[in-house]
Amino acid sequence: MNAAPGIYQGAANVIAALMLLLEFGMLRQALVRDQVRLYAAQSALISVLAVVIAADRDLPDLYAVAALSAALKVFAVPYVLRRLLGAPASEEVPGVAGSHTLSPASAVLVCIGLAAFGFFCFGSFDLHSPQAPALALAIAAAMVFVSFGLMIVRRDVASQAIGFFSLENAVSLAALVLAAGLPLLLETAFLFDLLLAVVVFGMLIRAHHARAESLSTADLSRLRG
Amino acid sequence: MSAAVPIPLIQLLQVLTVALGAPGLMGVIAKVEARLQGRRGPRVLQPYYDLAKLCRKEALAPSGASWFFLAAPPVAVAAYLTIPLLIPVLTTYGLPLGYMGDILGGGFLLSLASFVVAAAALETGSPYAQLGSSRAKTFSAITEPVVLFVVFTVALLTGTDLPYALAATVRSSAGQVIRPAHLLASAALFMVILHETGRIPVETHTGTNEFGMIEEARSFEHSGPYFALLKWGSMLKQFILFTILSDVFVAPWGLASTQRLGAVLLAIVALLAKATAIGVAVAVIDDSFAKLRLFKITEYASAAFLLAVLGVFTLYLGGG
Numbered sequence: 001m002n003a004a005p006g007i008y009q010g011a012a013n014v015i016a017a018l019m020l021l022l023e024f025g026m027l028r029q030a031l032v033r034d035q036v037r038l039y040a041a042q043s044a045l046i047s048v049l050a051v052v053i054a055a056d057r058d059l060p061d062l063y064a065v066a067a068l069s070a071a072l073k074v075f076a077v078p079y080v081l082r083r084l085l086g087a088p089a090s091e092e093v094p095g096v097a098g099s100h101t102l103s104p105a106s107a108v109l110v111c112i113g114l115a116a117f118g119f120f121c122f123g124s125f126d127l128h129s130p131q132a133p134a135l136a137l138a139i140a141a142a143m144v145f146v147s148f149g150l151m152i153v154r155r156d157v158a159s160q161a162i163g164f165f166s167l168e169n170a171v172s173l174a175a176l177v178l179a180a181g182l183p184l185l186l187e188t189a190f191l192f193d194l195l196l197a198v199v200v201f202g203m204l205i206r207a208h209h210a211r212a213e214s215l216s217t218a219d220l221s222r223l224r225g
Numbered sequence: 226m227s228a229a230v231p232i233p234l235i236q237l238l239q240v241l242t243v244a245l246g247a248p249g250l251m252g253v254i255a256k257v258e259a260r261l262q263g264r265r266g267p268r269v270l271q272p273y274y275d276l277a278k279l280c281r282k283e284a285l286a287p288s289g290a291s292w293f294f295l296a297a298p299p300v301a302v303a304a305y306l307t308i309p310l311l312i313p314v315l316t317t318y319g320l321p322l323g324y325m326g327d328i329l330g331g332g333f334l335l336s337l338a339s340f341v342v343a344a345a346a347l348e349t350g351s352p353y354a355q356l357g358s359s360r361a362k363t364f365s366a367i368t369e370p371v372v373l374f375v376v377f378t379v380a381l382l383t384g385t386d387l388p389y390a391l392a393a394t395v396r397s398s399a400g401q402v403i404r405p406a407h408l409l410a411s412a413a414l415f416m417v418i419l420h421e422t423g424r425i426p427v428e429t430h431t432g433t434n435e436f437g438m439i440e441e442a443r444s445f446e447h448s449g450p451y452f453a454l455l456k457w458g459s460m461l462k463q464f465i466l467f468t469i470l471s472d473v474f475v476a477p478w479g480l481a482s483t484q485r486l487g488a489v490l491l492a493i494v495a496l497l498a499k500a501t502a503i504g505v506a507v508a509v510i511d512d513s514f515a516k517l518r519l520f521k522i523t524e525y526a527s528a529a530f531l532l533a534v535l536g537v538f539t540l541y542l543g544g545g
Contacts, residue, residue: 010403017405105527112534119542135543
């Protein structure tokens with residue numbers, strides 16, 4: 001247990017761990033604009049990770065992926081999300097704050113359990129390859145579970161959309177550490193898939209907001225309005 | 226500068242550095258905090274004057290309080306002064322008494338000190354002192370798991386639970402510093418230290434509002450030299466926790482690796498500098514955040530717990 005991984009691998013692991021912490025941050029955060037900010041920070045971290053891996057494994061393609069992903073996920077998606085939510089930055093959309101089904105402390109504890117499950121799943125695969133840092137993969141798995149947790153414990157469409165987008169971040173993290181040499185074209189295609197998801201989610205959010213005048217999903221329990 | 230300092234003297238110097246440096250550290254934090262708020266603030270040496278003044282005052286005990294009330298402050302200070310024997314304060318090599326106890330031993334001594342102070346506060350029958358000790362015990366019960374998980378991380382990293390071993394591991398390579406487990410455990414420990422030293426966001430240090438008080442309220446009924454001992458005790462606790470954070474976790478550099486006089490003196494200066502640096506960070510946090518409502522402290526504790534647990538996960542399940 002004593003041997004430490006190298007600097008690059010350590011840095012990649014630390015960035016992955018920070019992304020997981022930001023995921024927990026989104027879980028605790030009450031206001032949607034703070035969640036969007038955390039999502040942007042998480043996306044920025046994944047670009048940093050792409051740069052670190054590009055420098056480590058000498059893959060110039062990844063610099064382009066990092067720049068593209070930063071442009072899209074750090075700037076475009078948060079901007080589109082804010083526009084779609086329709087409120088000026090100073091005003092909070094109704095229905096998001098207080099949509100916790102659990103208290104923040106309990107939600108964190110529950111999601112620690114989910115994260116443990118993710119860690120445990122990947123830990124039992126017993127991966128040992130210099131190309132695939134097992135820890136970053138395990139963290140990605142934990143992030144997937146925590147973002148599902150975020151979508152489950154929050155009863156508002158905005159948090160659920162952000163949980164879905166950060167799920168994509170988790171998958172990107174796994175893809176980045178596992179298949180860093182993926183062709184640029186494919187990476188770009190995945191990124192544009194995300195943009196599509198943002199637009200679809202945006203339409204759903206707007207439709208729901210127009211009908212219920214709130215972003216809460218609590219009133220969706222009846223079949224007829 | 227080549228004169229060798231005898232080992233017992235180094236051991237004594239560890240205790241003396243902590244004992245004499247602690248009030249100065251408190252003074253520095255108060256000064257920096259005041260400066261950040263645009264005030265001139267008290268002198269850096271003010272805590273020493275305060276302690277000296279209190280020592281000249283008369284000591285009173287509430288009627289009905291037993292001998293325990295007066296015995297608690299000296300016991301607490303004795304416990305705090307034993308801890309510097311167990312942790313790396315000045316040297317990288319373990320001193321003879323350093324192996325009396327491991328990291329848990331140090332934790333037990335800290336808990337013992339806090340327990341006797343809380344029990345003495347219960348002796349008084351004063352509502353605020355009792356409220357303080359009840360709150361202090363409640364919240365230390367929810368931060369205790371964090372400390373345990375930090376200890377587990379140390380144990381998984383080094384295979385022992387000796388503070389000297391962790392400091393040596395951290396010094397051994399840059400890869401050990403940048404490990405997620407190490408960084409997460411250090412951050413969790415820092416959050417616990419903010420809680421244990423009664424700083425924002427858990428408790429205001431300078432406030433006079435009893436309802437928000439946790440640790441500060443416990444010493445309400447003590448007076449004179451006994452009150453001085455309690456105040457000195459909380460300063461010692463702060464200095465010890467900062468020493469553990471810097472010399473074991475974050476920056477175990479600058480410690481003396483030989484017995485040479487120059488190296489030991491340098492280690493004293495380095496320790497004071499590191500503690501001051503942490504103190505400045507704490508003062509900045511004090512000035513930039515608001516105090517949490519009492520029932521929000523569980524959220525703070527859950528965040529610290531998250532960091533500590535993830536530290537263990539990354540090592541134990543993730544293999545990093």
